[in-house]
Amino acid sequence: MAETYPIxxxxxxxxxxKLQKAGLEGLTVEMLAGLKVLRVxxxxxxxxxxxxxxxxxxxxxxxxKSIELxxxxxxxxxxxxxxxxxxxxxxxxxxxxxxK
Amino acid sequence: MExxxxxxxxxxxxxxxxxxxxKRLAELKAAKVKTIDVRLQLATEVIDLAYGFFSPLEGFMxxxxxxxxxxxxxxxxxxxxxxxxxxxxxxxxxLKKSGIKQYDEILLTYTGxxxxxxxxxxxxxxxxxxxxxxxxxxxxxxxxxxKRTYQYQDKFLGGKITLINPPKINxxxxxxxxxxRQMRARFKxxxxxxxxxHQTRNVPHTGHEWLCxxxxxxxxAELPIEKPLVGVLVNAIIGEKRVGDYxxxxxxxxxxxxxxxxxxxxxxxxxxxxxxxxRYAGPREAVFHAALRTNLGCSHHMYGRDHAGVxxxxxxxxxxxMLAKVRDxxxxxxxxxxxxxxxxxxxxxxxxGICDHKKEWQKFSGTVVRSIIIDGVKPPRLIYRPxxxxxxxxxxxxxxxxxxxxxxxxxxxxxxxFTIEPLG
Numbered sequence: 001m002a003e004t005y006p007i008x009x010x011x012x013x014x015x016x017x018k019l020q021k022a023g024l025e026g027l028t029v030e031m032l033a034g035l036k037v038l039r040v041x042x043x044x045x046x047x048x049x050x051x052x053x054x055x056x057x058x059x060x061x062x063x064x065k066s067i068e069l070x071x072x073x074x075x076x077x078x079x080x081x082x083x084x085x086x087x088x089x090x091x092x093x094x095x096x097x098x099x100k
Numbered sequence: 101m102e103x104x105x106x107x108x109x110x111x112x113x114x115x116x117x118x119x120x121x122x123k124r125l126a127e128l129k130a131a132k133v134k135t136i137d138v139r140l141q142l143a144t145e146v147i148d149l150a151y152g153f154f155s156p157l158e159g160f161m162x163x164x165x166x167x168x169x170x171x172x173x174x175x176x177x178x179x180x181x182x183x184x185x186x187x188x189x190x191x192x193x194x195l196k197k198s199g200i201k202q203y204d205e206i207l208l209t210y211t212g213x214x215x216x217x218x219x220x221x222x223x224x225x226x227x228x229x230x231x232x233x234x235x236x237x238x239x240x241x242x243x244x245x246x247k248r249t250y251q252y253q254d255k256f257l258g259g260k261i262t263l264i265n266p267p268k269i270n271x272x273x274x275x276x277x278x279x280x281r282q283m284r285a286r287f288k289x290x291x292x293x294x295x296x297x298h299q300t301r302n303v304p305h306t307g308h309e310w311l312c313x314x315x316x317x318x319x320x321a322e323l324p325i326e327k328p329l330v331g332v333l334v335n336a337i338i339g340e341k342r343v344g345d346y347x348x349x350x351x352x353x354x355x356x357x358x359x360x361x362x363x364x365x366x367x368x369x370x371x372x373x374x375x376x377x378x379r380y381a382g383p384r385e386a387v388f389h390a391a392l393r394t395n396l397g398c399s400h401h402m403y404g405r406d407h408a409g410v411x412x413x414x415x416x417x418x419x420x421x422m423l424a425k426v427r428d429x430x431x432x433x434x435x436x437x438x439x440x441x442x443x444x445x446x447x448x449x450x451x452x453g454i455c456d457h458k459k460e461w462q463k464f465s466g467t468v469v470r471s472i473i474i475d476g477v478k479p480p481r482l483i484y485r486p487x488x489x490x491x492x493x494x495x496x497x498x499x500x501x502x503x504x505x506x507x508x509x510x511x512x513x514x515x516x517x518f519t520i521e522p523l524g
Contacts, residue, residue: 009475015477031484068468
């Protein structure tokens with residue numbers, strides 16, 4: 001399986017409710033003392049594209065191997081797209097939507 | 101508590117009373133002395149010098165001091181350990197235009213208002229590249245300390261300063277800015293025989309909290325436990341910010357919240373701030389912190405990995421090695437700390453030097469913590485105390501224009517930490 005570079009979306013009660021309604025709650029994992037996170041996969045081309053579109057974001061190659069520091073509004077949009085499509089495979093559509 | 105500071109010298113405040121200041125100002129104006137309106141960094145350092153934060157320095161360094169600091173990590177006396185040049189730069193053009201020369205007495209203003217008198221004892225030049233290499237170990241401009249050095253003008257003035265107009269410290273910093281003499285008086289009131297300093301430019305997660313608790317235990321050591329004798333001083337460095345840093349208001353108010361929410365108490369915890377633009381000089385900044393916190397009255401100082409560094413310029417324990425090298429010239433005891441982390445097996449915050457569930461460790465990544473804060477998702481209390489997290493969110497709204505991290509907007513619109521008002 002090709003390597004992925006996840007975007008961590010931290011899950012509070014509100015987000016967890018939405019995931020449950022979409023039947024996706026089983027996709028969360030626990031990090032840091034039980035804090036739930038949804039790890040949204042990106043491939044290397046998508047990762048590079050995301051870092052280009054959102055220069056404040058950072059790929060943390062040293063510790064977490066994930067894309068971090070995306071603004072909350074961006075993560076909200078990614079999260080809403082996942083819930084609406086009931087799938088984590090949304091990055092191509094997301095990138096297209098922000099490029100518009 | 102005695103008023104003996106770094107280098108074994110008494111902490112002297114070089115400040116005139118209001119009446120004396122008004123009289124001197126009138127005399128200076130009558131004599132038409134030369135005036136320089138200084139930028140924020142220099143105004144900050146004038147204040148630090150005047151109150152004894154940089155004791156035994158009483159003014160900006162002369163060339164002999166700068167050379168000795170660069171080459172020997174001491175002042176020109178060859179004995180007093182000092183690691184960072186404290187220098188007053190001026191352009192060749194301004195120097196010529198003003199006619200300032202050695203042995204002049206000049207008036208320093210900030211934002212147009214009188215600030216201090218400076219007695220010029222030296223006018224000199226210094227190779228900035230050499231200074232960068234010796235202090236920062238690199239000449240690369242992407243190092244923020246080197247960048248600052250290259251931005252200095254080409255001439256330097258050395259000499260003692262006397263403050264004539266104390267700063268007005270603005271909210272919310274007002275109760276947290278104490279002078280070295282005031283801090284020592286406060287420690288005495290609390291009955292603290294030892295004080296361990298925590299250097300910070302972060303908002304505290306539980307890893308930071310346990311760093312302080314561990315250092316408090318280390319510092320307590322053999323002292324009797326019938327009454328509280330040891331305190332943690334959180335001394336936040338407040339100064340020039342970079343985009344992405346935590347905002348100053350969040351840093352100071354979250355640390356204080358650890359005390360008011362009961363994770364510490366009045367008997368063992370105090371938050372204050374020092375005005376200083378971080379140089380990110382790693383090991384040399386660690387030595388500077390030792391001198392500074394000695395002046396504040398601390399007996400001990402926490403040092404973890406990568407103290408005050410930036411990027412990959414310094415090894416994780418370079419600061420510890422340099423502190424060991426100059427140990428005889430310091431009167432503060434370093435307390436070294438390993439990383440604190442969360443272990444799900446133990447179900448608690450623990451030290452990597454204690455816990456052996458290495459494969460299960462969940463380390464505090466600065467990036468992940470920032471990511472959680474940006475999402476605004478309240479973490480478990482084992483990671484962030486709920487009261488602390490609430491203060492992060494409140495300060496983001498109240499002071500950070502919606503962000504707990506410095507933005508361009510914050511840099512333009514923030515309330516200054518201090519102002520110098522008209523004298524009169």
